[in-house]
Amino acid sequence: xxxxxxxxxxxxxxxxxxxxxxxxxxxxxxxxxxxxxxxxxxxxxxxxxxxxxxxxxxxxxxxxxxxxxxxxxxxxxxxxxxxxxxxxxxxxxxxxxxxxxxxxxxxxxxxxxxxxxxxxxxxxxxxxxxxxxxxxxxxxxxxxxxxxxxxxxxxxxxxxxxxxxxxxxxxxxxxxxxxxxxxxxxxxxxxxxxxxxxxxxxxxxxxxxxxxxxxxxxxxxxxxxxxxxxx
Ligand SMILES: N[C@@H](CCC(=O)N[C@@H](CS)C(=O)NCC(=O)O)C(=O)O
Numbered sequence: 001x002x003x004x005x006x007x008x009x010x011x012x013x014x015x016x017x018x019x020x021x022x023x024x025x026x027x028x029x030x031x032x033x034x035x036x037x038x039x040x041x042x043x044x045x046x047x048x049x050x051x052x053x054x055x056x057x058x059x060x061x062x063x064x065x066x067x068x069x070x071x072x073x074x075x076x077x078x079x080x081x082x083x084x085x086x087x088x089x090x091x092x093x094x095x096x097x098x099x100x101x102x103x104x105x106x107x108x109x110x111x112x113x114x115x116x117x118x119x120x121x122x123x124x125x126x127x128x129x130x131x132x133x134x135x136x137x138x139x140x141x142x143x144x145x146x147x148x149x150x151x152x153x154x155x156x157x158x159x160x161x162x163x164x165x166x167x168x169x170x171x172x173x174x175x176x177x178x179x180x181x182x183x184x185x186x187x188x189x190x191x192x193x194x195x196x197x198x199x200x201x202x203x204x205x206x207x208x209x210x211x212x213x214x215x216x217x218x219x220x221x222x223x224x225x226x227x228x229x230x231x
């Protein structure tokens with residue numbers, strides 16, 4: 001039996017499930033995935049909602065202990081599967097670790113217009129999207145500026161060695177890259193290199209339903225992508 005169960009969602013598009021899935025793989029943890037049909041509101045079923053506390057995915061079961069919130073899950077995994085026996089998720093130096101937490105918190109709370117205009121469903125399903133709105137364009141510029149400030153001159157991970165923030169920042173940048181929105185060379189090279197990492201590929205290439213069910217827009221609260229008019 002696996003040590004952990006990761007509660008995920010059926011479309012494999014959640015950036016937060018992505019973070020926890022990558023973290024478990026990088027730790028080489030033995031884990032199963034249980035898909036929760038957010039598209040049918042199954043996360044509001046008391047059988048899921050009560051033990052997860054918040055009713056969101058991801059949540060993690062570890063021997064009967066249930067934990068949600070992807071950043072809390074990363075911190076928990078770092079403690080129960082500590083380095084050096086298991087790969088580090090956060091940088092070893094105090095100030096680098098603080099900076100990594102800053103970026104991870106920022107990615108979870110800011111850039112709302114960009115997250116609406118280039119929701120993760122547009123990364124994994126094909127839409128003919130309209131150009132970014134003014135606010136989303138400003139978010140994109142801020143994201144690129146922040147990444148440009150943090151990515152080392154010669155490329156490579158932000159803190160010398162790979163950490164989870166590299167996967168999360170690359171995921172955010174791929175909202176633009178996968179939709180053909182411009183990202184300048186050094187930042188794009190960084191994001192593409194991080195996107196090629198096996199733990200990241202596994203999530204990106206995971207099997208998905210062929211189409212997005214209509215119920216997704218009802219239950220997820222995600223606005224339907226603004227597509228170009230035909231003709
Ligand atoms: N801050 C949370 C966000 C989790 C979250 O928003 N998950 C979404 C899927 S991407 C969800 O469960 N939505 C269903 C709902 O809120 O009803 C984390 O980092 O884990």
